[in-house]
Amino acid sequence: MEALRNALDFSDFPRTDLYVVAVAALFLLVFPLFPHSSFAMATMIQFLMFSIYGMGWNTIGGYGGQVDLGKAQYVGIGAYTTAVMLVRWDIPFWISMPIGMAVAVCWSFVLGYPLFRLRGHYFAIATIATSLVLKDLFEVWDFVGAARGLEISPIHYDPPDFLRLIFKEDIYYYYIILGFFFLGILFVNGFRKSRLGYQLRAIKDNEDVAASLGINVHWAKIKTYAIATAFVSLVGSFHACYIKNIEPEDTMSLHISILIALMAMLGGAGSLWGPIIGAAVLIPLKSYLKEWLGAHAGLIGIDLVMYGTIIMLVSAVEPRGIWGLMERIRGRRRG
Numbered sequence: 001m002e003a004l005r006n007a008l009d010f011s012d013f014p015r016t017d018l019y020v021v022a023v024a025a026l027f028l029l030v031f032p033l034f035p036h037s038s039f040a041m042a043t044m045i046q047f048l049m050f051s052i053y054g055m056g057w058n059t060i061g062g063y064g065g066q067v068d069l070g071k072a073q074y075v076g077i078g079a080y081t082t083a084v085m086l087v088r089w090d091i092p093f094w095i096s097m098p099i100g101m102a103v104a105v106c107w108s109f110v111l112g113y114p115l116f117r118l119r120g121h122y123f124a125i126a127t128i129a130t131s132l133v134l135k136d137l138f139e140v141w142d143f144v145g146a147a148r149g150l151e152i153s154p155i156h157y158d159p160p161d162f163l164r165l166i167f168k169e170d171i172y173y174y175y176i177i178l179g180f181f182f183l184g185i186l187f188v189n190g191f192r193k194s195r196l197g198y199q200l201r202a203i204k205d206n207e208d209v210a211a212s213l214g215i216n217v218h219w220a221k222i223k224t225y226a227i228a229t230a231f232v233s234l235v236g237s238f239h240a241c242y243i244k245n246i247e248p249e250d251t252m253s254l255h256i257s258i259l260i261a262l263m264a265m266l267g268g269a270g271s272l273w274g275p276i277i278g279a280a281v282l283i284p285l286k287s288y289l290k291e292w293l294g295a296h297a298g299l300i301g302i303d304l305v306m307y308g309t310i311i312m313l314v315s316a317v318e319p320r321g322i323w324g325l326m327e328r329i330r331g332r333r334r335g
């Protein structure tokens with residue numbers, strides 16, 4: 001009950017912020033009811049997916065200060081578990097998704113125990129290495145389709161198949177991932193006020209001091225790493241049903257891992273709204289700039305340069321990201 005009260009308690013935020021959040025939540029709820037293109041709907045679904053990715057990363061990377069650049073491997077584990085179970089044994093999403101989360105969490109414990117003996121950039125490099133090794137293994141594993149990947153045949157269009165998450169219209173996918181999005185916010189809100197959340201902030205400030213206070217630093221990191229993994233693998237399972245065609249390069253590439261980390265860092269790592277803000281900036285920017293500048297003007301790659309420049313500028317002005325910049329401006333006004 002205490003965990004539920006913490007999850008529903010937003011009283012530490014200014015009332016103005018809560019009004020903005022309420023308006024944003026209302027917009028997300030009614031968005032599909034207004035005229036929109038299929039491209040806009042796909043962009044919104046991508047925004048919600050990467051927001052949840054960022055929330056998961058934020059638990060270990062933001063509150064814990066451990067820069068993890070290998071989260072794509074858990075996207076792949078979740079996606080492949082759901083795809084394999086659906087294609088080979090016709091097991092519905094709502095059964096394969098928690099199984100995929102369990103497999104990913106178990107793998108995170110196997111990796112987390114030795115990896116969290118490392119600190120700083122050594123840990124970041126190790127996470128990249130483990131992710132790339134797993135990706136290479138999947139590219140030669142025939143059971144999961146090797147480099148070709150797996151295709152989920154859309155055979156249950158009429159009526160919509162809610163068990164297998166096979167739909168003809170994206171509006172169904174939108175509201176399902178929106179439900180996960182709201183649940184993710186509540187979970188992280190409760191997490192940051194939990195005992196583990198406070199322990200992680202102490203670890204982030206100074207590991208040695210945290211250990212001297214009786215905190216099991218190694219175990220706290222491993223548990224949080226598992227929580228972050230559960231977030232990411234859940235969306236990976238959704239990704240498999242939404243895209244219907246997965247391959248190692250699509251789900252386990254280094255590009256995805258870095259993009260997940262950048263979302264949270266740009267928006268404000270270590271804050272509840274940071275990953276959402278980062279996704280709200282980068283995903284539409286990435287999608288529309290690639291469409292407008294890349295396809296129409298022939299400026300291939302200019303979208304990457306532009307949003308990379310934005311990240312560098314924000315980081316130079318305020319290392320805590322956009323949310324930190326907003327807090328600084330608000331503090332000056334109060335002063």
